[in-house]
Amino acid sequence: MAMEQWKVNEEVTMTWLDGGVTHLDGGAMFGVVPKPLWSKRYPVNDNNQIELRSDPILLQVDGKHMLIESGIGNGKFSEKAMRNYGITSESKVKENLAELGLTPADIDAVLMTHMHFDHVSGLTEPVDGKQQPVFPNAVIYVEEKEWAEMRQPNIRSKNTYFRENWEAIEHQVKTYAGQIEVAPDVRMIHTGGHSYGHAIIHISCGNANIWHMADLMPTHVHLPSLWVLAYDDYPMTSIHQKEQYIQANLPNSPVFTFYHDAHYRWVQFSEDGKQIKHCLERNRENE
Template identity: 55%
Template structure:
């Protein structure tokens, strides 16, 4: 498992599963000859996308950003459609670090789409239960409200089995939430309630833009997904937070990127430093 040190905090990428989605959908109106130079695809025009949560350890609390694709939550048809070749192995990942799912204090959810939220619950004895029973689960109020009452477009990605068993653990916020060196800020864009995460400690910073910038290849502010509910808001948020991160020499971290866990860009927009995913 790859790690990154930010001040006194250690970030570790857990094994949360993998999907393969259409490259055209992931890069929206960007022509394939452009995006394919930056991110590989298979013969079906699909690109590999990890769903790997980031464990943050430091101080007296343990945090987890996102929850993975889950285990046993998808039908065989869904696995084929979403290109899921590997499900979550979060419990084993934590075990290798000397932890269990009960040791996670906070699960930080940038948004609650199935590929981020499936790992919050699992089936036991015919019913769904919380995977992280001792955790507070943090997400924006807008996101939480839409998850429970999705619209005609979002109902395919907000699933009741992902929220009903954990609703007593959820804490929501309006614009910002913070605890110690970690802050969440609502952005909208990819979903109405989407948020970014900032970790700042010891003069160092990590910025997790989640699905506003799902991979390093989405650095161009105009390269947004066809999956985004509000693409102009995604563009505005990317402009704002990219500028913020670059000015603060931040590490940009990724949940979906199959090539990089984190990167730092230089003034010429070239990758200056990186944490590559081990194959």
């Protein structure tokens, strides 16, 4: 897959890597929104599944190489799981980094908005029957509530927080409460909603005003505040946080970046949110 790269300004470059593809139930991804509404805006297949990328963003800023999320990795899923999650391709992150003249050892930090399997599986890989870190020199930033639930999931979250995705990288994890500045003008902000410890990322270096809303807005179609996922543990919190960070922010012409969207890498909406003013589309030429 040809990588899309966006040189935001003299300080910031963002490159989307190929972290793998899943296909999840459209009804679950749009919650109580009726299918006749969401299916007009986002394609759905005969199994009622929508295509969702799992593409980490390589964020190069302040002389550092950081990843936003990690992809679904390689060799982490059984054939049954591959079918259930609609996984049609696994991670090519290592190959993408090599094309950019980098290796996994060059990654300084991984910014994890949350630790669900489709975001975190790319942090580890099986080597001789044991899980090993993929990015051995990286600090892995995780909100403290998310890290606690990752290690001790409840009856619901145990279906997405897997031991093999955290034990090997435990020594690399740096937790925080509330928010943290991981580089100058790059902040992780706890929101909750999708999960108890879910976080978003704000990049304001130079003239940038970039928001990575993670799974509060997994695709550009999830812009409306009430369009929240059935997967959200705390949907009313999701709605409140979308009102605060998305709707109230639209007059400031923010750019929203995506990990899951199969069609756009980033989007800038009109002030009323009804039109796309500027965008970076995903390249499908090599598919």
